[in-house]
Amino acid sequence: MTPLLxxxxxxxxxxxxxxxxxxxxxxxxxxxxxxxGPNGAGKTTTLLMVLGAxxxxxxxxxxxxxxxxxxxxQAMRSVGFAAGYxxxxxxxxVAEALRFFADLSEVDEPGAAVDTVIGELDIRHLRDKLCxxxxxxxxxxxxIAKATLHRPRLLILDEPTxxxxxxxxFRVRDRLARINEEHHTALLLTSHDMREVETLxxxxxxxxxxxxxxxxxxxxxxxxxxxxxxEALFLAEAARHRAEQL
Amino acid sequence: xxSSAAASFSWxxxxxxxxxxxxxxxxxxxxxxxxxxxPVVDVVLFSSIGVAYGTGDGPVRLLFxxxxxxxxxxxxxxxxxxxxxxxxxxxxxxxxxxxxxxxIEYAAALGVVGLLRTLVAVGLISGVGGGLxxxxxxxxxxxxxxxxxxxxxxxWAVALLVVGLTLQYGDSAEVFSWGTLVLxxxxxxxxxxxxxxxxxxxxxxxxxxxxxxxxxxRIGLEGGGIAAGDLLVAALGxxxxxxxxxxxxxxxxxxxxxxxxxxRFT
Numbered sequence: 001m002t003p004l005l006x007x008x009x010x011x012x013x014x015x016x017x018x019x020x021x022x023x024x025x026x027x028x029x030x031x032x033x034x035x036x037g038p039n040g041a042g043k044t045t046t047l048l049m050v051l052g053a054x055x056x057x058x059x060x061x062x063x064x065x066x067x068x069x070x071x072x073x074q075a076m077r078s079v080g081f082a083a084g085y086x087x088x089x090x091x092x093x094v095a096e097a098l099r100f101f102a103d104l105s106e107v108d109e110p111g112a113a114v115d116t117v118i119g120e121l122d123i124r125h126l127r128d129k130l131c132x133x134x135x136x137x138x139x140x141x142x143x144i145a146k147a148t149l150h151r152p153r154l155l156i157l158d159e160p161t162x163x164x165x166x167x168x169x170f171r172v173r174d175r176l177a178r179i180n181e182e183h184h185t186a187l188l189l190t191s192h193d194m195r196e197v198e199t200l201x202x203x204x205x206x207x208x209x210x211x212x213x214x215x216x217x218x219x220x221x222x223x224x225x226x227x228x229x230x231e232a233l234f235l236a237e238a239a240r241h242r243a244e245q246l
Numbered sequence: 247x248x249s250s251a252a253a254s255f256s257w258x259x260x261x262x263x264x265x266x267x268x269x270x271x272x273x274x275x276x277x278x279x280x281x282x283x284x285p286v287v288d289v290v291l292f293s294s295i296g297v298a299y300g301t302g303d304g305p306v307r308l309l310f311x312x313x314x315x316x317x318x319x320x321x322x323x324x325x326x327x328x329x330x331x332x333x334x335x336x337x338x339x340x341x342x343x344x345x346x347x348x349x350i351e352y353a354a355a356l357g358v359v360g361l362l363r364t365l366v367a368v369g370l371i372s373g374v375g376g377g378l379x380x381x382x383x384x385x386x387x388x389x390x391x392x393x394x395x396x397x398x399x400x401x402w403a404v405a406l407l408v409v410g411l412t413l414q415y416g417d418s419a420e421v422f423s424w425g426t427l428v429l430x431x432x433x434x435x436x437x438x439x440x441x442x443x444x445x446x447x448x449x450x451x452x453x454x455x456x457x458x459x460x461x462x463x464r465i466g467l468e469g470g471g472i473a474a475g476d477l478l479v480a481a482l483g484x485x486x487x488x489x490x491x492x493x494x495x496x497x498x499x500x501x502x503x504x505x506x507x508x509x510r511f512t
Contacts, residue, residue, distance in 0.1 A: 014506055048508060053343045055503040069503065073346045081344040086512060089266065090336035091273045096266075103262030104345040130273075132336075146341070156344075 002065075004029050004078070004154050004186050010049050010059035012042075012210075019045045021210035022059075027154065032180055032187040034197040034218075036230070037207035038238045043190040046207070047158050050188070051081055064153060077105065080147030080185075083158035084140055088131040094118075094142050095127045098149060105150035117149040121175060137168035144172065148179055155179065157189040161196060169193075173200055194231035204230065208237060259347050263355030264362075267329050271359075280324060285367040286374055288313045292437070293379045303381075307467055310381045311390075312436040314371045315463060318394055319401035319456065320427055321367045325360030326405025327412070327423035334417050339511040349499060353492075356409075357402060364398070389466035392477045396459040399484040404430070406491035410498040416510050435460045455483025 003026040012020040020042040027033050035043045048054040050061055052072040061068040066075035088097045095114055102110035118124055121141050126134065134142060140160060147155055160176070161169040173196060179185050191197050197204060198218045206214040206221055214221040218230045227233040271277040292313045296306030333339050342352070372383040384390060404426050412419040433447065434456035440448050451457050458480035462473040502508065 012506070044509075045506070048506070051344050053340060053503065053508045054506045055500075073348055076344060076346045079344065081341075083340075083512070086340055087337050088341065089270070089333075089338045091270045091332075092266065096269060100262050100266050101341070101345065103265075104259050104342075104347050106256060106258055106346070 001028050003027060003062075004031075004064055005050065005188065006060075006062040007046075007050055008060055010046060010056045010061070012045055012049060012054065012057055019210055020049070020056075023207070023210070023212055025050070025205060025212075027186050027188050029153065029186055030180065030184045031203065032201040033189075033203045033205060034201040035188070035190045035205045035207060036192075036194070036197055036234065038234070038241045040209075040241075041207040042210040043207055044158055045210075047156055047188075047190060051079065051156060052076070077150070078153040080150065080152035080155045081157075082140070082143035082147040082155075082160060084136075084143075084160055084162035084164070085158070086143060087139060088134075088142055088146065090130070090132040092131055093128050094123070094131060094134070097131050097142070098145055101146045102149050107150045113149050117145045120178075121145050122171075137164050140164060140168065140172060141175075144175060148183075148185070151183055152185060154186045154188060157187065159190055159192065161191065161193060169196070176200060192234075194229070194234050198230055206233070206237070208241070255348065256346075256351060259351045260355045260358065263347070263352060264358050267325075267332070267355065267359045268362075270332050277328075280328075281321070281363055281366055282370065285317055285370045288317070289371045289374045290378070293375060293381065297379065304467075306379060307381055307385050308464065309437055310371075310375050310379065310383075311386055311463060311467060312460065314368060314375070314383060315390075315393060315397055315460065316431060316436045317367045317371060318364055318397040319404065319430065321363040322357075322360035322398055322401030323404045323408065323427060324423060325363045326356045326402065327408035328420075329356045329359055330409045330412055331417060331420055331423070334412060334511060337512060340508055343508065349496070353406070353409075353495070356405065360402070360405065361398070386463050386466035387472070389462050389472045389477070392472075392481070393459045393463045393466075396477065396480045396484050397456065399481075399488050400456055400459075403484065403487035403491040406488070406495050410491070410495040413495075413498040413502045413507065430454065430456060433457075439464065455480045455487060458483070 005027040007025040010020050010023045023046050035046060037043055045054060049056045052068045055069060063075035064078040068075055092100060098114040099110055102113050107113045118127060121144060123141050126138055126142060161172050176187060177200060180187055202217060204218045204221045205212055214224060222230045222233045225233040227236060292309040293306055296309040300306055333342060375381040375383055408419060408422045411422050433451045434454045435451060440451045440457055443451055458476040462476040465473045
């Protein structure tokens with residue numbers, strides 16, 4: 001099967017420091033993939049290269065058959081992006097902001113699409129609230145609404161549940177699983193919550209110092225690393241990373 | 247669920263950005279001040295100076311026409327530069343980069359917003375000038391039309407320059423949106439001929455395309471007709487300036503992606 005996302009040999013350095021060092025990544029339609037690794041492993045830089053917001057020094061990225069950066073505009077039609085840290089336009093109400101992004105993606109019947117996604121995420125009460133007045137949990141839900149209202153084939157999420165309370169985090173995970181199931185949207189996410197990764201994804205790409213050190217189902221990646229769980233593997237890797245830095 | 251037109255230039259995306267900018271300006275009291283109060287303050291200030299110190303209606307018409315035309319540059323520059331700065335302030339840059347919007351669509355949208363702002367400001371200045379000082383805004387004659395077109399093109403070049411600087415310096419680039427206009431006002435002979443400037447500054451002033459447009463307007467006000475030569479030089483200079491500014495923005499966008507500047511905006 002042709003991958004929906006194909007990133008090969010990605011390399012990126014900042015001020016002489018190699019942040020990503022030959023990462024190859026592929027995501028197939030309907031697949032649920034997580035990129036994990038300690039802070040500084042290169043997860044966000046990899047995602048931003050996949051999105052075309054950062055240009056790779058080496059390597060290539062194809063999304064839905066479109067090569068970046070030349071065909072970024074076409075590729076973005078198939079992609080939705082949300083991040084826990086990313087706010088929405090300050091001075092717009094939630095419904096206005098969603099309509100804005102629906103128009104940028106040229107969604108047919110944008111008003112209906114906004115209503116649908118607001119209903120799906122159960123955020124009707126936020127409809128007329130200014131984005132600048134949303135709590136972090138509400139912002140995350142609206143961010144996911146923004147990222148999914150054009151029914152992308154690939155949903156990219158950077159730490160979608162970071163700093164959320166357990167209830168909102170559960171709702172976000174539940175919604176992501178349903179988006180994957182109902183709309184056949186592939187998921188590519190980063191997370192520091194290994195239980196979330198085990199629950200939500202079927203494949204894990206483990207990064208260390210900008211390199212892929214493991215790629216496979218969560219249980220297998222943990223077992224291959226000599227650990228009982230993904231969390232135990234993560235902690236072992238983080239301890240190793242700290243020791244190397246000293 | 248999406249149409250197949252996303253790959254080409256889309257007026258729908260342009261309109262979406264114009265609408266967003268309109269809502270931002272509607273809900274931002276500072277923008278109302280810049281759009282409605284500042285032009286009135288300027289026309290009252292400069293027209294009153296003309297009335298107080300001039301003899302006949304020549305000086306007041308000169309000062310009034312100068313400020314009327316300078317607001318073409320002013321409003322277009324502010325719409326472009328502050329419009330993009332709003333994306334920076336609200337950390338919306340990464341959101342935009344992950345949509346199908348094209349650079350040219352975004353630039354076109356800011357241009358439309360700038361033209362709308364310009365229409366409001368020029369309407370206000372003309373109304374105050376006519377109502378309070380009995381000045382005919384079109385007293386310079388037909389030269390106003392080409393001069394205004396040149397000023398709009400040059401204003402757009404300044405806006406693009408500031409957008410390019412904002413890509414590198416983030417919200418600290420706000421100073422450039424004001425600073426460039428503060429520099430341009432005395433140097434481009436808005437109210438006086440270049441010869442009134444100190445010797446060293448005259449060469450700089452002559453290199454600015456705006457200067458020729460204001461010279462042509464003054465000649466029109468004095469009944470000298472249309473100074474086609476001055477307007478041609480101003481038009482050529484402004485076209486080159488907007489071309490260079492667009493090249494600068496594209497170069498900055500390339501560096502933005504290569505150097506990972508996006509992380510400064512998230």
